[in-house]
Every structure is written in structure tokens, then in C-alpha cells.
Amino acid sequence: MKKVLASILMAGSLLLGGAAANADKSGGTLSFLVQPEPPTLASYISTSGPIGLVMPKVYEGLFDYNNDGTMVPILAESYSASADGKTVTFNLRKGVKWHDGKPFTSADVQFTVMDVLKKVHPRGPNSFREVTSIDTPNDHTAIFNLKKPAPYMMRSFAAYESPMVPKHLLEGKDIKSAPLANNPVGTGPFKFVEWKKGQYIRLDKNKDYWQKGLPHLDRIVGRFIPDASTRTAAMENGEVLYAAYNAIPNIDAIRLKERDDIDVTTEGYSMINPMALIEFNTKEGPFVDPAIRRAISVAIDRRFMIDTIFFGYGKPATSALSSNFKATNLHAEMPNYPEKGDKAAANAILDKAGYKRDGDGVRLKAVLDLIPYGEDWRRAGEYLKQALGDIGIQLELRYEDVPTWLKRVYHRYDFQMNVNYFYQLPDPVLGVHRHYGTDQIRKGTHFVNSSRYSNPKLDALLDSGAGEPDAAKRTAAYKEIQQILADDMPVVNLFELEFLVVYNTKLKGAYGSAMGAYGSFREAYLDD
Amino acid sequence: MTRSTKIFKYVGKRLLQGIPIILAIVIINFFLLNLAEGDAVDVLAGEAGSATPEYMEQLRKKFGLDQPLPVQLMVYLKNVLSLDLGYSFRHDMPVNELIYDRFAATGLLMASTIILAVGFGILLGLLAAVRLNTWKDAVITVFALITYATPLFWVGLMMIVVFSLNLGWFPTSGMTNVAAFYEGWDYVVDVSRHLVLPTITLSLFYLALYTRMMRASMLEQYGQDYVVTARAKGLTERRITYVHVLRNALLPVVTMAGVQVGALIGGSVIVESVFAWPGLGMLAFESLFARDLNLLLGIFLLSSMLVVVVNLIVDIIYCFLDPRIEVN
Numbered sequence: 001m002k003k004v005l006a007s008i009l010m011a012g013s014l015l016l017g018g019a020a021a022n023a024d025k026s027g028g029t030l031s032f033l034v035q036p037e038p039p040t041l042a043s044y045i046s047t048s049g050p051i052g053l054v055m056p057k058v059y060e061g062l063f064d065y066n067n068d069g070t071m072v073p074i075l076a077e078s079y080s081a082s083a084d085g086k087t088v089t090f091n092l093r094k095g096v097k098w099h100d101g102k103p104f105t106s107a108d109v110q111f112t113v114m115d116v117l118k119k120v121h122p123r124g125p126n127s128f129r130e131v132t133s134i135d136t137p138n139d140h141t142a143i144f145n146l147k148k149p150a151p152y153m154m155r156s157f158a159a160y161e162s163p164m165v166p167k168h169l170l171e172g173k174d175i176k177s178a179p180l181a182n183n184p185v186g187t188g189p190f191k192f193v194e195w196k197k198g199q200y201i202r203l204d205k206n207k208d209y210w211q212k213g214l215p216h217l218d219r220i221v222g223r224f225i226p227d228a229s230t231r232t233a234a235m236e237n238g239e240v241l242y243a244a245y246n247a248i249p250n251i252d253a254i255r256l257k258e259r260d261d262i263d264v265t266t267e268g269y270s271m272i273n274p275m276a277l278i279e280f281n282t283k284e285g286p287f288v289d290p291a292i293r294r295a296i297s298v299a300i301d302r303r304f305m306i307d308t309i310f311f312g313y314g315k316p317a318t319s320a321l322s323s324n325f326k327a328t329n330l331h332a333e334m335p336n337y338p339e340k341g342d343k344a345a346a347n348a349i350l351d352k353a354g355y356k357r358d359g360d361g362v363r364l365k366a367v368l369d370l371i372p373y374g375e376d377w378r379r380a381g382e383y384l385k386q387a388l389g390d391i392g393i394q395l396e397l398r399y400e401d402v403p404t405w406l407k408r409v410y411h412r413y414d415f416q417m418n419v420n421y422f423y424q425l426p427d428p429v430l431g432v433h434r435h436y437g438t439d440q441i442r443k444g445t446h447f448v449n450s451s452r453y454s455n456p457k458l459d460a461l462l463d464s465g466a467g468e469p470d471a472a473k474r475t476a477a478y479k480e481i482q483q484i485l486a487d488d489m490p491v492v493n494l495f496e497l498e499f500l501v502v503y504n505t506k507l508k509g510a511y512g513s514a515m516g517a518y519g520s521f522r523e524a525y526l527d528d
Numbered sequence: 529m530t531r532s533t534k535i536f537k538y539v540g541k542r543l544l545q546g547i548p549i550i551l552a553i554v555i556i557n558f559f560l561l562n563l564a565e566g567d568a569v570d571v572l573a574g575e576a577g578s579a580t581p582e583y584m585e586q587l588r589k590k591f592g593l594d595q596p597l598p599v600q601l602m603v604y605l606k607n608v609l610s611l612d613l614g615y616s617f618r619h620d621m622p623v624n625e626l627i628y629d630r631f632a633a634t635g636l637l638m639a640s641t642i643i644l645a646v647g648f649g650i651l652l653g654l655l656a657a658v659r660l661n662t663w664k665d666a667v668i669t670v671f672a673l674i675t676y677a678t679p680l681f682w683v684g685l686m687m688i689v690v691f692s693l694n695l696g697w698f699p700t701s702g703m704t705n706v707a708a709f710y711e712g713w714d715y716v717v718d719v720s721r722h723l724v725l726p727t728i729t730l731s732l733f734y735l736a737l738y739t740r741m742m743r744a745s746m747l748e749q750y751g752q753d754y755v756v757t758a759r760a761k762g763l764t765e766r767r768i769t770y771v772h773v774l775r776n777a778l779l780p781v782v783t784m785a786g787v788q789v790g791a792l793i794g795g796s797v798i799v800e801s802v803f804a805w806p807g808l809g810m811l812a813f814e815s816l817f818a819r820d821l822n823l824l825l826g827i828f829l830l831s832s833m834l835v836v837v838v839n840l841i842v843d844i845i846y847c848f849l850d851p852r853i854e855v856n
Contacts, residue, residue: 197629198633223702224804226810237693406566407566
């Protein structure tokens, strides 16, 4: 038995029909900020943020997602899943051409998922881990065969997460060093033209785009401006019209928001779900005892951090999962996450666990490492030093450059506690499991379980959470997962970061996708 | 031997002497840079979010980073001697190409800055020395002191606030107008407009330096015996200043300018960053954090060559400024 998702088709055709009706939107160049300059353009190898800003305009995914979570058909027109969830059939769009004129077919989908994403993509092996093979009965049908049902897979088809790449330009080559990387050929609304190092990436309108009437813009230029104040000035001057992922720092965004021609939104990050947190070394050093980690979670005034350091943009964490997972009924509020911090309770926990204060009121000393991604994190470190000092934990702050820090935390485990942020992505399987599973203790791999927390009971729950097709059972599994994590606290989640998009109000139509800045901008236009 | 053949031989000898110096610089830089924790693979993998150790090992092998250091050095030296600066793994491009691409922007900024700073520095220093202890001298000295003491990034930002945001005369940043993609003559005008603010900002600092130096140097020369002699001969003050004193006073300023050409590549990092000027300084700065050692070594090699060449040019200018100095 198959259930066809007609609502997807409806939503999609309405959206596209509405956009195509207006011809007067066409023309113009959008220049926007890309910060920092990307290391390569191979979005099928690297999920690095700045690549995500550029490449989804060139490569497309099978689906896109709206802000309310509905799927928008892009290269796939619809999909259907078998009753046991082990076979998923995609009906691909007809008449789609790569930028070099070759037709897009099911063979491209098969090749992309099996030979590219499952092998060289950082998150692909996880997103498609249950996919054993893909059948291509004809050019417009791709049938995914799964070992186990994988409900989370349907959230990972956006262009940023799983870009479809041309088989004819990669087949038989070493995928990691193929020339396609920096000469991308996609199916998207914009064609790659030029990457002037240190200056800009230029994309021009794809005149043969499969959706007639789109895109509206003639050209998109991603500019690199290393200095934050200059980026702000360029925005004020109208030289750039769009800036996401805090390319304009919050401190300036607050000021720019007051202008008539510039506005700010927090939308467009719900598929990313960034969470600020503290990782602990649970194997050695002062934080082996879960009681201390719990006390730290209880002591921190999350509201203060958000309001003072991030100018009010953020939501206090209430569990190990982001509250955005409420939409899929996976999030549950947990104890040990007081919004404003409760130092008396934290002190009580430490007293009870037997950590005595010495003559200076110090119970224990530790070094706090800080993610080297900017001033905000240093300030967060300074706050933590003070707040934890109040409960007798004396901190020394350490701020190193990116390679040194990565080596310390993920190669040598030579740290005690580490402020960081993780993308929880559209499903816990994709973004949260890597933090806690025993199989995710992978020395030398970045942004996985650096706490080396290992709990067989939790591992079993994570497994059932990943493969459970029944929504109610899945909810129950994640509730238990969150309870264990709120108790053991291998990671103290601080707050859900709310990144900003700062944009010039004459840029319209660029805000509907849940992928936000990682979207295609095919419906964006300039309203002069 | 005539003077020109003498200079010719001298240049040849100095260039030959430069080769071991540059090689030594390359080797020292190589080991210094390898002292830093982490390598290009760590950074690439870190930015990608997650990557397996096997994948990272594979990358290291591909980049040749799995070889012992002395082997890596020999390979690098061999490449350098055949004028190949290696491959930048981060940019996925040959280093030669990357540097060539950026050098034009740096060269443009450097040349216009040197001309502006040295030219105006000499002029202002001269004026201050001639009008010693008048209001003109005071204004110039105070101006030089303030610009010398002001941080470059602040000057840059203030320039943007005043001339881009408030007056709208110049663009805030970049080298070209990316919305327009001008060609031909329009392109030249466009680049010049973008060049104005970075040049002024970078010049101000050096301008102050040359002004102060020129003033001091002029005053020192005024006290020399030959000036007394010239006065005794009955030469006008004008002739003494412009023909005799000026020429001698220029020597230290030229020396200083020569030394600073090398520093300008690195010293422009701040200005390049503030104005998003796509030069070598910024490239070097980014490469350091990306542990892109091949690229970094290439840039260092280029700047050491530049310093050797410019110092040679300065030495030759000496003997034109002061015929008593001979090359040999």
C-alpha cells in the first residue's frame, strides 16, 4: 500500500504558480555577504557554512522545506513510502537539465546518494545509513531500498544537506579531487560564472531553469568582506542587501534594525537548530562526577547570557534537544535547566556530593576552553568564570586558534570543559546522536562525542529512536533519552542560538524557505 | 670601467648574493611554520563539521603531509628551484596562480601608498624644516604626530563613515563594483574610486613617519659645514636648501622607504581587511589560520625577494643622489 503525499504537491504548485505570475519582478543584481570566504565550492564534500550560502543556488536537492516544515518539491515531484517504511519511491521532475545541457535523470540521484553523499559527505553516511541500494526502473523514478525505516531521512533532502550532482562529470573520477569542485555544474536557478579569490563569487541567471519564469534575479554576487565593521557599513550603504549567519554582528544589527530600509529576522534557521553548550571531559579531570556537571547546569543564568551577550537573540535550553523539535513531538522539558540559574540549589548539590570549599571558597579548579569563533564566545567565557566562581568552581579561560583548539578537543581529548555550539539539524538522529552515542566516540573526528560519554542504555534508546516508524513510540524513546541526559549531563546545553538575517527591505521573496540563507533564492527579487 | 658597467656588475653580484639569503629564509620559515599545532587537514575537516580519521589520513597522504619533515622540505626546495611554489590545498589552486592573482591588487595599493607617503612626506618635512618654528611647522608636526599615533583600523573605519556613509563619495570596500562588472575604461575608473580610501588610510601612517624623518634630516644637514661654506660663497638660501641640503637629506628617507616596502605587504593586512581589498596581506593572514603552509611560504618567498630587490634599487639610487657613494 502506498500513501501519496498530495499536500506537498499542492503546496508546491501554489507557491510556484504564484511566483510565476509576476513577470515584472525580473532583473537586477543581488549582492550579499558571504563570511568567511569558502575554502572550496564542493558542497557535496563539505558542509562548511559559507559553502552553504552559495552552492544551493547552483545545485538543487530533491526537496526544499518551508518555514512551517512542509516539503516543497524541487527535483522530485513527489514521493511515496511503503507501509513497512523500507521502500521509498521518488518521482523525479521531467525536463530538468544540468547547466551543461545534459538531462537530469534517476541515474544522477542514484550516483549522488550511493557514490557521493554516502561516501564523501560529512553527514551523508549518517543521513543515508539505512539506504542499501537505489533502483532506477526508468529515468524519472528512483526507488530507495532501506535496511530499516529511516523517518529522519526525509528531512535531509534540501540542496544544502544533500545536493544532487551530475554523474557524467564525476563518474570514474576521484570524487574528492574532481574538477567539478570549483567549476560547479548544477540544475539550480543560477549558474556559476566566476570565483575571484578574496573578492566575490558571481552566479548568473540560468535562462533554461526548469521552472518557467524563475529565477527573477539576473545575477547573484556573494562578497567577502573580512572586517565586521566594514560589512556593517556596506549594508548601511546598500552595497550588500543580505547578510546571514551573523555576518553582521548582533551589536550592529540592533542599530541597523532602526533604519527604514533595513530589517532583521530570526527565521530561516529552523533546519539548522544551533545549540550553545558546554562539553565536559567525562573520563578524566574534575568533571567525572555527574553531580558537578548537574550543579553547573543549575547555576548558569541562561537568560542573562542571552540578553547580555547575544542581545536577546536566543532561547534558554530546556533539555538536550532544541525546542524546535516540538514540531515533531520529540522535545520534552527537563529538570536541571532553570532559565535564570539557581546558585543556592547548585551549591546544595555540590555540598551534598561532598565538595568542600577551601579557605578562599574554592571547591575545585578547572580550565574552560572557548570555541574560537569570535568575541561573543569570549564574553560567554567571562560570564561563566564569574557565575561558576560563585559556586566555588574556579575557572581559567583558554582561547586558541581553530586548528589548535580542534586538535586539543577532538584529537587529544586534552580538555576539561569546552564551550561550543552544535547544529542539531532537522532531526535528532542527524544532529544530536553524534554527541552522545558510544559509537560516536571517534578520536580525530570533529564535532562528535568528545565527552567520551558511554551509556549502553542510552545507546539502545538512540537506536530505537532512529529506526522507530511509529511517532508515539519515537516520542517516548526521546523522552527517556532526554531524562537520562538531564541526569548525567555529559553536555550542559546552554541556549538555542538565534542567528540573524539582516536584509535590505528592497530584497523580497528570499525568506520563505526553512533553509533561509542556505536556500536557492530562486524567488528573490528586487523591489526598487 | 665606466660607471654604468660598474653598476651592471654590481647588480649581478648582489642578485647572486641574494639567492643563498632567500634560500635560508625559505628553510627557516619552513621549520617555523611547522611548529604550529594542527595542519591544513585539521582545519578543512573542522570546517566540514565532521570527517572520519580515515578520510583525514587520505587527505594527508594526498597533500604529502604524511611524509617526514625533511622529505617535505626537500620536495618543496626542489619545486621552488624550478619556480613552482607548490599547491594550495585549501584553495585547490597552484600557489603561483593565487599569488599572481593577488599581487596586482597588492602592487597597486603598495605603489600608490609609497608614492603618496614618500612624496607628501618629503614635501611636508621640507616645508616644516624651512619654516622652522612657525605656525606651519607646528601644524605639520602636530598632524604628523596625530596620524602616527592613530591606529590604522580606526582611521580606516572613520574614512568609511565620513566619505562613504555620510558623503557617499567613495564605496565602502572591495576593489570593483560587483553589481556592475565594468570593462575597459570604466573598469579603471571604478578601481581608482575603490583605491582612494585604502591608499589614504595606509599612507597616513607612513606619511607621518617620512614627514618627521625628513624634517629631522633637513635640520641636521643645515648644521653641516658645507652649508656654512655655501653661505660664505654667497649662495641664496633657496639654492642651498633645494640643491644642497635637500639632496643629502633624502638619503635616510630613501633608506627607510626601501626597508618598508617589504613591511608594506604584511602591514597592509589591517587596511586590506577593513576595506576588503583583495591583496596578499589578507591572503597570508588567512593562510596562517588555515595552516596553508605552501601558500604562506610562497608569500614569504615573494616578499623576501621583493626586499632584496628593493634594497638593491635603493643602493643604486644612493649613488645618483650622492655621487660620492660608489658601488663596488
